[in-house]
Amino acid sequence: MWIVINCVGCFWVVLTMVLGLSQALAGDLSVAGFFLVVTTSYQVWSEAERFPHLFRQFMEAKNGVMRLIKYFDKHNEVSDSAQTANNKLELIKAPSIKFDQIDFNYNEKVSVFKGLDLDIKAGEKVGVVGSSGAGKTTLVKLLCRFYDPQKGNLKINDENIKQVSLASLRENIAIIPQDIELFNHPLIENIRYGRLDASDEEVWEAVRQSYAQDFIESLPEGINTYVGERGVKLSGGQRQRIAVARAILKDAPILILDEATSALDSESEAFIKQSLESLMKDKTVIAIAHRLSTLEHMDRIVVMEHGKIIEQGRHSELIAKKDGLYAKLWSMQSGNILKNKVA
Structure with missing residues (x-):
């Protein structure tokens, strides 16, 4: 996935530079505007590069959550009643x-x-x-x-x-x-x-x-x-x-x-x-x-x-x-x- 996004990002920056340069040569875009377009496209690419890492983190989190759900489903035979939900077991030292x-x-x-x-x-x-x-x-x-x-x-x-x-x-x-x-x-x-x-x-x-x-x-x-x-x-x-x-x-x-x-x-x-x-x-x-x-x-x-x-x-x-x-x-x-x- 990283290779695909990297290739797309390179193509995006090159395409932006070519189009921006053609607009600048035609007089439809100033030099400052050209550099702004190129800089913005590079920033967009830089953010897109983070996507594989973020996706991996998301999948890891998803797997962890699913394991927790399975664990609690397996050990969820009992639940708090309305009368006991706010009753705390407070132990200061080792109990019997x-x-x-x-x-x-x-x-x-x-x-x-x-x-x-x-x-x-x-x-x-x-x-x-x-x-x-x-x-x-x-x-x-x-x-x-x-x-x-x-x-x-x-x-x-x-x-x-x-x-x-x-x-x-x-x-x-x-x-x-x-x-x-x-x-x-x-x-x-x-x-x-x-x-x-x-x-x-x-x-x-x-x-x-x-x-x-x-x-x-x-x-x-x-x-x-x-x-x-x-x-x-x-x-x-x-x-x-x-x-x-x-x-x-x-x-x-x-x-x-x-x-x-x-x-x-x-x-x-x-x-x-x-x-x-x-x-x-x-x-x-x-x-x-x-x-x-x-x-x-x-x-x-x-x-x-x-x-x-x-x-x-x-x-x-x-x-x-x-x-x-x-x-x-x-x-x-x-x-x-x-x-x-x-x-």
């Missing part, structure tokens, strides 16, 4: 979270939770493990009110989350997912998505705390580098550090880690762990993980199976239960089964 006799199913045929009870103390760090389909991610979806349970109550600091606005609820929750959503915009704007009113210095402070400064400064245009659609120009570890930077910038009292390190190599995981240690301070944390080693130092680990909590306790307590599911999963991941067979 209570799942109280929760019944939930995505459809009438499959029940996910039946009478689920889970109390999380203020400031407690809780790991959640279980096989696929155990209900781990559904906990997060209910807490964020992407869905409402059919029965039971979900409370934050003893306040039913159905009684506060969705916006204020989600402002108090930061999520670090396995796959971060990135747009083909400058990296600084992708990070600022965590808190839109953040200053450049606040963004940079989040970058430093997430151990992302070195790789960002090595990019062609630094923090102003366009990262590509879905962040394709960044590695998995780099994208996760951006997710951590967003969460640091948001500084919400509730932090959710949803398989945040499952797809990372050892070096990237080490960086993420370092940044998460400081991020989790003074927050109520729910960490969903398949890799059990990431949950060793949690205050409590909850083991789920078929929508039920079948075990819970500290890491040391759970691995001591040799017949327990957690101990078996730990043994498999740590390689003890293979060692026993060799012996």
